[in-house]
Amino acid sequence: MSEPLVSLDDEIEKLRTIAADTDDPRSSALLLAVTDDRVRSALTERIAEGHEYVGALTSFQAGTVDVVFVFVRRPGQFGLVPLSILATVEPATQRVQRVVEHHYVNDTRGRPRLGARQPQIDLSRFIFEQEDLRPSRPEPRVDNGPQVYWA
Amino acid sequence: VHDWERAVANFLRYLPQSVERWVVALEPPAHERIAQNLTPRLPSAEVVVLDDMSPAGIRDLVDAQGTRPDVGFLEFSVNTGQLWDNERREAMTELAAGWPRDRVKRCFDVWDANFTALFAEDPVEVSQRCYALRDAVTAHPLLEYHNPRNLTSRLSFGCAGAAWTAYTGFEAFDHILPSGEVSCLPRSVTGRLEVQGWIVGTIPFGLKYGYVRRGDLALAFDGGQVTAVTGRNRPLCADLDKAFAKLAGLCSVGELGIGQSTAVAGAAMLHEAAYHWHERHFGIHLGLGVELPEANDPERGGTAHHLDIVLATGALIAGSDVLAEW
Numbered sequence: 001m002s003e004p005l006v007s008l009d010d011e012i013e014k015l016r017t018i019a020a021d022t023d024d025p026r027s028s029a030l031l032l033a034v035t036d037d038r039v040r041s042a043l044t045e046r047i048a049e050g051h052e053y054v055g056a057l058t059s060f061q062a063g064t065v066d067v068v069f070v071f072v073r074r075p076g077q078f079g080l081v082p083l084s085i086l087a088t089v090e091p092a093t094q095r096v097q098r099v100v101e102h103h104y105v106n107d108t109r110g111r112p113r114l115g116a117r118q119p120q121i122d123l124s125r126f127i128f129e130q131e132d133l134r135p136s137r138p139e140p141r142v143d144n145g146p147q148v149y150w151a
Numbered sequence: 152v153h154d155w156e157r158a159v160a161n162f163l164r165y166l167p168q169s170v171e172r173w174v175v176a177l178e179p180p181a182h183e184r185i186a187q188n189l190t191p192r193l194p195s196a197e198v199v200v201l202d203d204m205s206p207a208g209i210r211d212l213v214d215a216q217g218t219r220p221d222v223g224f225l226e227f228s229v230n231t232g233q234l235w236d237n238e239r240r241e242a243m244t245e246l247a248a249g250w251p252r253d254r255v256k257r258c259f260d261v262w263d264a265n266f267t268a269l270f271a272e273d274p275v276e277v278s279q280r281c282y283a284l285r286d287a288v289t290a291h292p293l294l295e296y297h298n299p300r301n302l303t304s305r306l307s308f309g310c311a312g313a314a315w316t317a318y319t320g321f322e323a324f325d326h327i328l329p330s331g332e333v334s335c336l337p338r339s340v341t342g343r344l345e346v347q348g349w350i351v352g353t354i355p356f357g358l359k360y361g362y363v364r365r366g367d368l369a370l371a372f373d374g375g376q377v378t379a380v381t382g383r384n385r386p387l388c389a390d391l392d393k394a395f396a397k398l399a400g401l402c403s404v405g406e407l408g409i410g411q412s413t414a415v416a417g418a419a420m421l422h423e424a425a426y427h428w429h430e431r432h433f434g435i436h437l438g439l440g441v442e443l444p445e446a447n448d449p450e451r452g453g454t455a456h457h458l459d460i461v462l463a464t465g466a467l468i469a470g471s472d473v474l475a476e477w
Contacts, residue, residue, distance in 0.1 A: 024364060025420055064264075065423075091420055092268060114181055114229060114262060115422030117361045121232045123390045126354040127397050129455055 008034075008043060025091065026058045029065040033087035036096040039069070042085045046071045051083050059116065065089045068103060155188045158270035163192060165274055165320045165328055170194070170223035170254055174216055176201050181262040182227050193225075201228070206242035213249040223254040229262055230426065232358050253323035260426035261328070268418035269329045269428060277331040278319035280411045284474070285317045285333045288409070291469035294337075296435055298465040301345050301365060306372060308407050309339035331412035331431045340372045340404045340437070344460070346382075348432075349425035352440070352458035354394055357425030360387050362463075370460070377402045377439065398440070400454030406438025408459070409467065409475060416477070419463065429461045434477040436461040 012034055019027040033039050033056075046069075047053065054070040071083035086103035087096050166173075172195040177186055179200065190196040201209060216222045224246075235243065247257075261269055288294065292311035298304040313335040320330030346368040350356035367384035368391070370377050380391050395402050410416075412431040419425075419432055430436050441457040467475040 022364065025362065025423065092417070114231075115264065115424055117423045118232050118355075118358050119360075121355060121359045123354055123356065123359060124393065127394050127456075129398070 008040070008047065025065070029058055029067055029089045029091065030056055032089045032091070032094060033067040033069075033096060036087060036099065038099040038101075039085060039087045039096065042099070042101045043069060046083060046085070050074065059113070064097060065091060154267040154271070155184070158267040159188050159192055161270045161272065161274055162189065162266075162328070165256060165330070166193075166225075167223065167253060169220070171221040172197070173223045173225045174199060174212065176224070176226040176228065178202060178227065178229055178262075181229050184263040185227060185261075185266055196225075201226075201243075201246075206238045209239075209242040209246055213246050217250040220254070223256070224250045226255075226257040227261055228257075228259055230260055230355060230358065232355050252326045255326045256320075256328050257326055258328050260428060265418050265421050268421060269414055271417065272412065272414035274320055274330070277411055277414075278317075278321055281317040281319045281331060281333050284409060284411060285315045287474060288333065288335075288469070289315050291472075291474075293469070294407070294474070295468040296342075296344075296462070296465055297468065298345070298347065298462075300464060301347070304343060304345040304369075304465070306340060306342035306344055308337040310335055310337050310407070313337060327427075329412055329415060329428055329431055331415070332408050332410045332436075334406050334408035334438070336405060337375065337407045340375045340407070343369060343371050344437075344462075345369045346460060346462070348436075348463035349419070349429045349461045350391075350458055351425050351427055351429050351461065353456045354458060356387075356390065356458065357427075357429065359390070360384070361423045361425055362420070363387065372404065375404045377404075394456075394458075398454040398456050401440045401456055401458060403439065404437055405440055405457070406436075406459075408436045408438055410434055410436060410461070425461075430459040432461050432463070434462055434465060434475060435467055 012031070015027060015031050015034065019031045034043070051071040052074055054072055057066075057068040057070060059066045059068075065088070067087045067089055069085040069087075071085070073079050073083065082102045082104050084103045086100040088098045089095070090097050173193045175186075175190060175193070175196050175198050177198055177200060179186075186198060190198065199212065204212070217224070288310070292309065294308040294310055296304075296306040296308070315333055315335045317333050318325045318330055320328050345365060346363045347365045348363060350360065350363060363384070366382065368380070368382035368387055371379035371381075377395060380388050380395070382388050408430060410431045410433050413433050415428055415431040416433040419429060437460045439458045439460065440454050464477060466473055466477075
């Protein structure tokens, strides 16, 4: 039991350094998730039970990040209960909103969500001229004059 | 609950009191809570779903309501990377052009999950900051950007005689919310920029790439033009190269903007993707393309596109004065 804990602690420390050194929001979300007591306890349990850790999936939703710690059984080991752990992290409050200890991984994969990046978009489709593309500001290019508030 | 109350109250301050009835465009289910919390606070509201309307229906809406001085248009929409067909695009262009801007407020990529964060700030305070900053920058012919964490990134902006404009959401011409920035057309831009932030605009770089990390992209500027694109994010560099090659006007810096919204800064990392409102992030952004009037004529090699390079961190310096640090 003590060996997995040490290993987890080491990994958390490494992750802490990486999250501090990089701007990658995935690292920050992962760190938030893994330092939550409930997640940590579930991770420790999975590791101690000898399940194989596959990796962490992060998917950005509207205002939250789902971090799924994916575990699978070793070959030949039978079981019906899902092993993966889901932590829904709220970056704005730096809190873990919810933890699902037995999570069906496919439930959160491949579903387009508001706020998620779309790395597959072909930008060539947008790189052509058309009039009035930008629903934007006019260009007064003059001083505004006195301030007027409607409020 | 308190967040919603505060955000709705802040939002309402932007709305002109001359409007007695609002046509509110929403996209369910992205805007359920906005509908629930905001529309009861409007004097009168008719909710429409533009996606469910035909192009002809959209035109009819503008014809029937756009000319009425007591009716305003409030739009919440979300960019999902879809292109409209020509007919719908033309109808949406008519919608944008047909309604006088002093009775229109448009909230691009604002939805339930980010509304309270984006409108967490009192807009009057943002406005006051914008006007104070406009007065301060007007006096300086030369501005410099540098990033204390990344000393190879430094830009100089020649701004002598440039007209600075404040966009606070309260001006009759500023109809995009959340608002809060001061901008000018710089006379010159030179230097090298390691981008750490977001690229948003008419080509959905923000949707594809989200936050651009240090080292992923560097841009060289000379004479107000982008002259080189380098970086370790090859797909991003290739997409930018493609855009610059095909849309020559996009290489021109048409805007130096200084965002003043700390609410946007607070919301900037809420989503993995980046959106139109990121340009109001506290700090500077460089607008490439359409804002430069002389670059706006496609027949002269100009473009109708616009991209904002929004910088997540850095400092804006004028001589020995630090005008902004973020």
